[in-house]
Amino acid sequence: MAPGFAVSRKKPKIMVLLALLFLANLAGAADGKPLVFGVLNQQSPALTAERWNPILHYLGVATGLTFQLRMGRTVQETDAMMGRGEFDLVYTNHNFQREFDGAYKVIARWSGEPIRCVIAVPADSPLRALQSLQGRRVAFPSREAFVGYAVPKVALSSAGVRVEEVFSGNQEGALAQLKARQVEAAAVNSRFLQQYAEREGLQYRDLYVSEPFLELPVIAHSRLPRDKVEAIRRALLGMRHDEKAGDLLLKLKFSGFEAADDRQYDNVRRTYRLIGE
């Protein structure tokens, strides 16, 4: 079991901390202090800042509010910060884990086609079914990855298959190990697999493809005043139509945010529940 998931057993303490932070943040928000915007560790903090600081600057201009990017050094730290209520807004789907669920609400999501988890084997692999992976070496990006680990882990568990887990650090490393025949299969997201196969000439075959999962949402803490949340949501959704954000979106190769709500992420929530079990 990963450390991040162990936090769920300390729920009473976290709830107390969240309550304290909630009160502190309420005071901070009332004082006009910057709203703390957390971002899940999908990239290094520097790259995360390169991507999100311009967006936060835009949001500040659009809403008249002030935002401050903050994140932990690791996913666990960021999740812990989220659990402690240190963020007013977060870009993550880890809030759908049982221990964090409820404190934040989805106000928008990163645009883009849904992604799926794919467990791929080389095209000439004799493995033909998920069950054939029993006891085989399977590469995963990291233990914290949702599509890259939580989803395939649930699928494999459901199929009663236990594999030798090999963590490669990221999606690229998992597929590189597959290409080098260091592992029998690799669990990655469908979008990255397609890009990698085209780029590296990887001939692969799907053993498993999950249901689609939406891109990560932007969630707001329930302590934030409704008008501010609404203003932020409007700004996020209006970004793709705002000419002032044109250069920014072009630079980030990003088409903007789309409307979303909590129910659209029930499959995520369900997956976390299953893996938690």
Added chain:
Amino acid sequence: MKRTRLQARVLLLAIGVILATSLLDLASTAYVQVRDAEKRMADQARSIGSALVPSLQNDLVVGDLATAQQTLDRVQRHAAFKRLDLLDAASDKVLLAGRQAEDAAGENGVPDWFAGLIDIRPPPLSIPIQAGGVQYGVLLVEPSPALLERDLWRHLWLAALLSLITLAVVLPLFILTLRGGLKPLRELAASARKFGAGDYSRRAPDSTVREIAQTARAFNLMADNIQTLLGQLRASNATNRRLAVIVEQSGEIILTLNNAGIITSWNDGARRTLGYTAEEAIERNIAFLLPEPSEDETGLLARPFPDARHGERHETRFRTRDGRIRDIVLGLAPLMGEDGQRIGLICIGRDFTERKRIQDEIRRINAELEQRVQERTAELEAANQELEAFSYTVSHDLRAPLRAMNGFSKLVEEDAGDALSEQSRHMLRRIHAASVKMEHLIEELLKLARLGRQELQRDDANLSRIAEEIHADLAETQPERRISWHIEPGLTARADRVLIKSALDNLLRNAWKFTSKREDAEISFTSSKQGNETVYCVRDNGAGFNPACADKLFLPFQRLHKAEQFEGTGIGLATVHRIVKRHGGRIWAEGAVDEGAAFWFTLP
């Protein structure tokens, strides 16, 4: 002037050059190293700073200052930088400062003067740490010169050591090479010293060093020239000594004057002739020798000569030491200096007192003789004139009785011719003929006499034309005669036309007369060259004459033929002889009996 050996100079120069080169090399190396090091440090600061930025970005984005401090400490641990600080972006306050390890700090062993000399001050580098347009801080990187100073200090010692080793190795080799290279130079100097001491046969040896070999050749060439000049000088001195002896021992008076007339040299000949020794004469003016000094004469001896190459002859009189007056003939020539200017006068004289006396005596005798000749000539001319006057008078006076004899004999014949016997008439005719002949003879004598008194009128005379005129006259008198005439055309002479016509008339009439008995008569008038002289010739093929009597041909009244054979007076050739003589010419004859005659004459 202080003199030092060339070897020492070159040695000092070499040491100086090696040290200077080493210092310059060290300085330039240090300069380049310092500049390179500054650039390298700046690059290193930029490189390390840039390498730190991503890590610090991550640390600052997540607010992890402890990790950032560790990052700075890890880099700064080895004291690579003087400062490695993280500054607050807004206030520039130091948020974090990189810390050196304790063992890294300390002295680098570089003295302060050296650090101050090289003065390495790399500029600090400020690198902003930002992400996505948000600046999280500033990384200040200030490189430390300590390591570079230490490296340079070690390099200095190493370079100094290498220089000393180089000197220790190179100098002995250099000294050996220098000694070897200077050996021919020392030999050249030794040769020059010995040559200067009088060993003129000494020559410098050849050398393998090109410059010294050139110097040696130049020295040897100079020595050759000097030796040649010395030989010429010795020969010249010998010649001069001989000339001096000749001059000194000459019997002639030889002395020189300067331009002021002061005697500057005096030979033994002058002493013997004039009695004064050289010591008595030299430095005195030439005037002391003149019995009656005059400005003209002293000036003459001091005047410049227009022609410096030739002297002048001058006669003067000198007084001897014992008071006698001597006639001296002087040859004067200018004495020229090396610059071509006259510096004096050379006088070479001879005592010609005795000769002058003899010459004067001869001149006096000649004058007396001349006087006597003139007197005798005048007497002779007077006698001749009297004789000519007498002859003329006699001839003239004889003509009156002749005409009386001629007239009366004719009257007697006319008046009493019939009464006279044939014998008497014959005698009368002979008296008449004799008187006519005598008158003709007298006429010729008068002509001959007039030749002596007549003055010559020289002119350009065309002899050929004169001969042609005479030929025409003669042909007219006897047109029946057939004679072959040959007169050379263009014969001329500077002569008295009247007299020369008379001479030619006599010669051509003689030829006409003495060829009268020949059928194939030939008469010619030609000329020929004998040396520079033109010789004219009248030739015929007539009766000729006995060559033994040729010397009588030109005497008056001399006839070589009988009157009944060829008539004539015997005066004609005498007249021709006198005319040619009066022109200063000569006349002579060649001939033989019945083989013709040839008369040659010249007219200068």
